[in-house]
Amino acid sequence: MAVLGLLTPAVLAPAPALADEPPAGGAVVGGPELAGPGTAVHLGEGAPALPEELTAKSWIVADAENGEVLAAHAAHRRLPPASTIKMLFADTVLPQLDRDATYLAEPEHFTELGPGSSAVGVADGSTYTVEDLWRGVFLASGNDAVYALTSMNGGKEATVAEMNARAADLQANDTHVVNPDGYDAEGQLSSAYDLTLFARAGLQNEDFREYAATPSADFPGEGEGEDRETFSVQNTNRLLVGAPGLDPFPGIAGVKNGYTTEAGYTFTGVAERDDRVLLVTVMDPADEDNLAVYREAAALLEWGFAAADSVEPVGELVRPLSETPPEGEREAGGTTSDGKNADASLDGAAGPAGDSGSASGPLVLAVTAGGLVVLAGAAYLYHRRHPLPVSLPARRRRDGPRD
Numbered sequence: 001m002a003v004l005g006l007l008t009p010a011v012l013a014p015a016p017a018l019a020d021e022p023p024a025g026g027a028v029v030g031g032p033e034l035a036g037p038g039t040a041v042h043l044g045e046g047a048p049a050l051p052e053e054l055t056a057k058s059w060i061v062a063d064a065e066n067g068e069v070l071a072a073h074a075a076h077r078r079l080p081p082a083s084t085i086k087m088l089f090a091d092t093v094l095p096q097l098d099r100d101a102t103y104l105a106e107p108e109h110f111t112e113l114g115p116g117s118s119a120v121g122v123a124d125g126s127t128y129t130v131e132d133l134w135r136g137v138f139l140a141s142g143n144d145a146v147y148a149l150t151s152m153n154g155g156k157e158a159t160v161a162e163m164n165a166r167a168a169d170l171q172a173n174d175t176h177v178v179n180p181d182g183y184d185a186e187g188q189l190s191s192a193y194d195l196t197l198f199a200r201a202g203l204q205n206e207d208f209r210e211y212a213a214t215p216s217a218d219f220p221g222e223g224e225g226e227d228r229e230t231f232s233v234q235n236t237n238r239l240l241v242g243a244p245g246l247d248p249f250p251g252i253a254g255v256k257n258g259y260t261t262e263a264g265y266t267f268t269g270v271a272e273r274d275d276r277v278l279l280v281t282v283m284d285p286a287d288e289d290n291l292a293v294y295r296e297a298a299a300l301l302e303w304g305f306a307a308a309d310s311v312e313p314v315g316e317l318v319r320p321l322s323e324t325p326p327e328g329e330r331e332a333g334g335t336t337s338d339g340k341n342a343d344a345s346l347d348g349a350a351g352p353a354g355d356s357g358s359a360s361g362p363l364v365l366a367v368t369a370g371g372l373v374v375l376a377g378a379a380y381l382y383h384r385r386h387p388l389p390v391s392l393p394a395r396r397r398r399d400g401p402r403d
Contacts, residue, residue, distance in 0.1 A: 029171050030193060031315035034075045040314040041071035047310035051299035055286035058192040059296070061304040064200055064270055064277040068313035070304050072192070075315070078174050079283050081190035082258030083118070083141045084198075084266045085182040088175070088190075090137065090211075091202035092166045093153050099131040099207060101152070109151040110144060114183035117143035120233060123222040132220055138211035139235045140219075141258070143181040150180050170197045171318045184262040192281040193317075199255045199268045199279055200317055212254025212270075215241045238294045239269055246291050249298050257293070265293035271301050278304045279317075 028035040041050060050071060058079060060072040069075070105122050113119075120135075120142030122128065128148070136145030150159045159180050167175040172194035178185035202208040218230040235241050237257050239249040251271040258266040264284035271278055280300045285292040 028076065029173055030069060030318055034069065034072055034193065034315040037074045037077065039073040042312035042314060044310040044312065047307045048303060051303055053299060054296055056282045056284055056296055058283040059281060059300060060192045060196055061278060061280045061300045062196055062317055063308065064279045067317035069315035069317065070308060070311055070313060072314060075193040076174050076191050078189040078191055080184060080188060080260060080263035081182055081195060082260040082263035082266045083182040084195050084256050084258040084268050085177065085190060086137055086141065086146065087195065087198040087202050087256050087268065088163050088167060089146060089180045090208055091198055092163045093149055093159065094134065094205060094208055097130045097149065097152055099129065101130045103128050103130065103133060103148055103152055105148060110147050112156060113143055113147055117183060119144040120219055122148050126220065126222050127224065128220060134211050135214065135217045135233065136219060139214060139217055140233045141236050143183060146181040156180065167194065169320045169322050170201055171321060172197050182258055182260065184260045192283050195268045195281045196279050197317055199270060203255065203270060238291060239298060243291060246294055249301065265290060267293045267297050269297050273305045276305060276308055
């Protein structure tokens with residue numbers, strides 16, 4: 001086995017630190033090989049080399065179901081996350097709001113919206129369903145939709161506190177949230193490792209999966225009543241919908257992209273091929289081309305699918321603390337005091353609907369027999385136990401604001 005890159009010791013803790021500087025104290029979450037600024041990979045016989053075109057400051061590729069990290073580069077480097085932090089926002093808030101509930105937009109809800117924010121077009125005095133707003137978050141990366149939902153969730157201060165608490169439970173110790181939308185703010189940091197934890201956790205939720213995989217949707221315009229017009233919003237995830245010079249990635253199912261001046265381009269994606277589901281996160285490629293983050297993510301996914309059976313993992317995506325057996329309850333062989341395998345998937349622990357709702361439960365996506373379901377230029381995957389709804393038809397198209 002070969003290890004590419006020099007791994008130097010580093011340690012992590014929940015306390016905020018400056019960007020690019022690891023926190024001090026504590027063990028490395030996910031395993032010691034994920035520490036430091038280097039690249040970690042164990043190539044077995046016949047394993048393909050990592051893509052040569054990788055320039056990102058930080059990246060990771062992992063198996064979404066068993067949590068094995070196949071390869072990583074500076075996985076715990078703390079960087080501004082941009083709108084990829086919206087995955088944590090959705091994972092935290094989405095379960096608390098009924099998708100059919102209605103919201104009335106009021107000017108005071110948007111006083112902290114940053115200048116130049118991406119927006120879907122929430123209009124003062126107009127009403128929207130929670131479902132409308134989540135489409136605005138996932139597709140257009142609308143910060144206005146984020147603040148609308150934040151107002152329904154008790155306001156910015158409460159929502160940020162909940163997001164930081166959720167991050168702590170997920171063991172995302174590199175993350176410190178200052179605002180819910182990812183707008184540049186002093187001390188707002190995350191890492192490729194943490195963003196991957198957020199995606200894995202969020203994808204356990206059926207609504208999260210649906211919104212993340214939607215290529216385009218109708219969004220209500222201003223006004224009320226039966227004559228209210230709608231406009232089409234396209235997903236800003238270019239691996240899902242494509243772009244000039246970039247084809248959609250076969251098997252992609254979300255999840256979130258981002259861009260700010262401080263963060264550069266960031267992206268976390270999930271894709272399935274041959275019954276294997278991979279997660280990838282790429283942060284701030286050196287190439288300033290807005291498609292570079294997608295090209296590097298696609299290259300890592302291609303590598304991961306080709307190499308998964310011929311590499312040894314260099315770490316793991318950890319379970320939430322709330323799902324980890326207390327100290328002393330785990331016995332030899334990875335079992336708990338009641339004899340159950342503490343590290344097994346939670347397939348048997350699903351509720352009446354059959355969905356575990358757990359960040360460490362089985363994230364199982366599938367394609368139809370014979371290939372991908374492709375509608376509106378995007379690949380659709382669905383949960384084997386809970387198929388996603390039929391995709392929305394492509395209607396009059398108007399690109400949403402760029403993230």
